Amino acid sequence: MKQKPGTYALLPLFMALQLAWSVLFPIPLAAQESGSAPDSTNGQSAANVSKSDTKESAADQSAQDAEGEAEQDAEIEDRFGDKKRPAPDHAYAEYQKGNYLSAFAVALPLAEAGDAAAQTLIAELYEKGLGIARDREQSAVWYGIAAEAGNREAQFAYALKLMKGDHVEQDYDRGIAMMQKAADAGHPVAMYNYASHLIDRRPTSAGYRKALPYFEKAAEHRLADAFYSLSQIYKAGLADGIQRPEKGQEWLERAARSGVDTAQIELALDLLQGTNGKKDEKAAFKWFRAAAMQGNVIARNRLAYMYWKGLGTEQSSVQAAMWHILARRGGRLDPELDRFMELLDKDTRRQAIALAERWPTGRS
Numbered sequence: 080m081k082q083k084p085g086t087y088a089l090l091p092l093f094m095a096l097q098l099a100w101s102v103l104f105p106i107p108l109a110a111q112e113s114g115s116a117p118d119s120t121n122g123q124s125a126a127n128v129s130k131s132d133t134k135e136s137a138a139d140q141s142a143q144d145a146e147g148e149a150e151q152d153a154e155i156e157d158r159f160g161d162k163k164r165p166a167p168d169h170a171y172a173e174y175q176k177g178n179y180l181s182a183f184a185v186a187l188p189l190a191e192a193g194d195a196a197a198q199t200l201i202a203e204l205y206e207k208g209l210g211i212a213r214d215r216e217q218s219a220v221w222y223g224i225a226a227e228a229g230n231r232e233a234q235f236a237y238a239l240k241l242m243k244g245d246h247v248e249q250d251y252d253r254g255i256a257m258m259q260k261a262a263d264a265g266h267p268v269a270m271y272n273y274a275s276h277l278i279d280r281r282p283t284s285a286g287y288r289k290a291l292p293y294f295e296k297a298a299e300h301r302l303a304d305a306f307y308s309l310s311q312i313y314k315a316g317l318a319d320g321i322q323r324p325e326k327g328q329e330w331l332e333r334a335a336r337s338g339v340d341t342a343q344i345e346l347a348l349d350l351l352q353g354t355n356g357k358k359d360e361k362a363a364f365k366w367f368r369a370a371a372m373q374g375n376v377i378a379r380n381r382l383a384y385m386y387w388k389g390l391g392t393e394q395s396s397v398q399a400a401m402w403h404i405l406a407r408r409g410g411r412l413d414p415e416l417d418r419f420m421e422l423l424d425k426d427t428r429r430q431a432i433a434l435a436e437r438w439p440t441g442r443s
């Protein structure tokens with residue numbers, strides 16, 4: 080089966096997760112880097128998960144501002160190529176300020192003269208209709224020209240278009256070849272997608288060995304989904320048959336801290352069961368809640384059980400019912416929780432429904 084372009088191909092072990100959960104709650108299951116462990120406070124919003132109240136000195140703030148500007152410059156360079164040359168710098172400055180029509184006017188003659196970075200900028204302006212009428216056919220043309228000229232952002236964008244047939248003639252194999260060029264040129268998401276393709280094409284240890292360096296390079300660029308893929312590879316020994324649970328756990332925790340909901344669920348299950356000798360129901364509750372706050376319906380379903388059973392948190396039928404309602408709205412059916420809801424008194428059900436209706440602002 081071909082990898083769906085433009086999306087990360089995670090390597091979740093859902094069968095293992097569901098089996099592990101069934102040991103704890105024997106009910107039917109439907110088929111379904113930065114930061115720290117989330118706070119377990121029931122009324123805390125997802126936005127508050129990794130906030131720090133520490134005040135920084137003026138010098139620290141200045142250093143952060145400088146770092147932020149450097150990261151912004153790096154992002155522009157990653158997307159359009161070398162921004163340090165005098166000629167295209169004006170175009171980038173106009174783009175950053177939101178003066179898209181001016182950016183287009185400055186970049187167009189440079190693009191027509193063969194400047195790959197300017198060509199990529201023109202393609203993006205056409206693609207998104209920024210300052211000019213949206214024209215995705217023109218966007219595809221300019222992305223193609225810039226990709227052939229070696230711009231890695233254009234190569235990635237054009238690869239996706241070729242794979243999907245997005246305003247170009249669909250050519251999946253050529254798209255994959257272009258994706259590899261972008262990956263080899265250092266595009267983080269291209270590295271991840273190309274690695275996923277290698278595994279999809281050859282789901283054997285040989286395929287994983289070939290994909291592993293691309294996942295590792297993507298992880299060096301702090302691509303969170305690469306953290307999770309590495310955790311699965313090392314835990315199961317998919318590349319060489321040698322399981323490395325400690326190394327896999329490190330990557331899993333890093334993925335969870337970076338907001339990968341699948342990793343948060345898996346880590347929560349590990350903590351709930353005491354995998355690796357560490358059982359912590361409160362921490363498990365925190366990670367389930369973090370994933371639930373992102374909208375993951377499996378996590379919302381699990382969180383309903385945690386509240387119902389009082390695992391890692393104070394028992395709350397209202398919260399259990401609310402999370403079950405939210406999970407059910409997302410398509411996660413659960414007859415056991417339906418029966419739990421039916422046995423609740425009218426006032427408790429009414430409170431739960433009211434909180435669910437006010438979501439995401441509804442709180443206990």
